[in-house]
Amino acid sequence: MAVENSNTLLPTSAPRFPTYHTAADLSPQSRILCEILATAPVHEVEARLASTGGQPENEIIQQVLKHSYNTPSAAAKFFRWSSVPRKHTGYSWNLMVDLLGKNSLFEPMWDAIRSMKQESLLSLTTFVSVFENYCVAGRFDEAVMTFDVMERYGIQPDIIAVNSLLSAMCREDNRTSKALEFFEKIKAKIPPDADSYAILLEGWEKEGNVAKAKNTFGEMVIRVGWSPQYLFAYDAFLNTLVRGLQADEAIKFLQVMKGKNCLPGLRFFSNALDIFVKQNDSAHAIMLWEIMVGNGLVPTLIMYNTMIGLLSGNNDINTAFRLLDEMVFYGSFPDSLTYNMIFACLIKNKKVYEVGKFFVEMVKNEWPPTPPNFAAAIKMLFEGDDPEMAIDIWKYMVKNNISPRDDSANEVLLGLCELGRLSDIKRFAEKMIDERIIIYESTMTKTKNVFYKEGRSARESYDQILKKWKTSHL
Template structure:
């Protein structure tokens, strides 16, 4: 390989190749070659490689090159040595070109490309690698130059090449404007297709540039028309609008798309719901949900949970219940998160009868409340004069060994204390102490006040509980 002689030595000793643990699944002879490359001085490399007796079969060469990206000079010496005994495949050459490009050794990379041309092994894949490595290095003018000279190397610069270069640039942070610069220059000679616009629109989406997205989308519609096959482009465009707080604009375009039978897929609707959730915008989320369902798309569990989260967060409990009741008909079965979001909303809004009923439904469907919701539910039921359901919740926790339950236990004791049910308070407290449940000092203080109000005999009962409580910590 002519390129090998022009590669400068690595400025620092190359990192060692993967140890036996990381290459254990590779053939032994590949491991042997990697060890030679990682431990041999440059002037001894060729002799040491020959001494291994390993034949550089194409697959062997490819495996070694894939492990050599951090040591380009050693890889180049190995590549030249392997090429002395047999001709390299196009795939091996492409690996070498990519390896050199990723290490910003662009002059040797072009030496390799010229060698490939002489051997008739160049392909579009070679140039795609060059595009990507120039883009990563932010050397966009050289990427454009590469496109311009493709034809001299026998590769036709078609729309696939255009899209490959655009994609490489758009993957870089905040560089879609550079991709647009190339697009504007080339579109007169090579007609863009739907993929071209999808790449640009995804770039604007990533950068949140709504103005450029609208312009690009408008040109797309004029040049390639409407097609249900162009879903990724539509998704990217609408996502840009929604994330850019232009939901009303997105709805206008959605109506047009609906009329063209080109509504976006679940990817867009799922992303839009996540965005509305972050923006705490239940109105637009509900409108988007209706369009989605009316168009025949079936939401998944994650989307239901996002919507129910948004509704319960804003106390639209009736709407949340409607979704909960309908979701099973669409094959999305509620999970623990679904039930707990609704349950928490009922608690927050002090819907006392509904809290008890919904708890019964939760345990019936084998999705009990979270420990936090058990505690909050018990407290609100005591405050709302439904102590029996509160105690029912506590008994469920004990029976099913749900923990931690310290907060719930203290909620039970405080509830009984506030209601003046001292005999029940004593019974529950003693049992909780026996079960090593932590009763808070503040709870004991309130219990003391309740017992001491009832006279001497009640004080003695409290003192008995207190002694038992103290002994549980010794």
């Protein structure tokens, strides 16, 4: 057989493929044979193999080939050696063809294919492997040539073969145009199906080519119509539009698809939502959300949090609250992230009354604020003339031993300083120091200024705080 003359094959310089070292399920015999192929000089391989005793069974041969892609010369010698006295199966031959192709040893690969033809072992699987390996090597014209000669080798080219070649081309970077050339040439002879268009659309999606995606999608609708089964094609097309900053077009097509009962699945909506978040596009995100929920798709907690985060970041607190209220009806229960994003938005927008009310709800549902949100809320409430709620929040932190609470403690003292509540400052500061809470030097400076303005007695009170503060630093 042709692969006997394998002296021209060279092993790769470094492992590129899985080896027997990492395979947990190899039989002892397979492992021994793999080690010979990996370590023996090429001219000694057959002698070493012969020293192992009996010829391996087909299953062993296949295991060895699968784990010997990094040593094509040795694998070819093993393949020849193991063919006596039995003949190889079609599966073993296909492994050998793939092994040679993946190492860009295309001449020996074709020798093997010709031998397979003589033994009537060729199949579409053989040619799919050739398509893939030529495309990985960047030899697209040879991949198309392989398709063109399939019939000479007794394999009828069909739509599965067409789609296999299209897929192999589109998997490579920026080669969808090459795939389209082949598609345009072959579609009159072998009519494309929905998978053909889905493959091209996924290629355009990867390349971000909106114009080509529109052309391909338009042709798809004319030639194969609409069907809920074509979700992969719809997902790819819509993703291309969204990523290509054509959100209006994406929403328009979604409405059309809705009328055809062909809406994409939750995967698309989740991906599109992530893209809108990156683009900070809350307006289109809301439109997308309404289409999704209005057609019975149930968002996940992650999707709710993504949406609420986007709305909160854009200060759309009313819509964020609406989503929070509807979550439970769709089986998604808000978590710490959900509550804290809304809480942070309320703080940012200085919604004094709402912050206090929402804090009560958070605590009731056992999702208290994060330490940074505690500190921000306390600061904002003091500035917003609701010091009592700020102090209540601080007391909650102390009672529930929430830490770290240094920032919050300092905000309490600074807020009381602004109000001139000296006795409260002294009481809170001393207790904080006792609890080993860090009071910042800048806070002590502010406190000193407030106390020193109020005369001798107040200065003495401050000095007592200062002495205790310094002692705590020893």
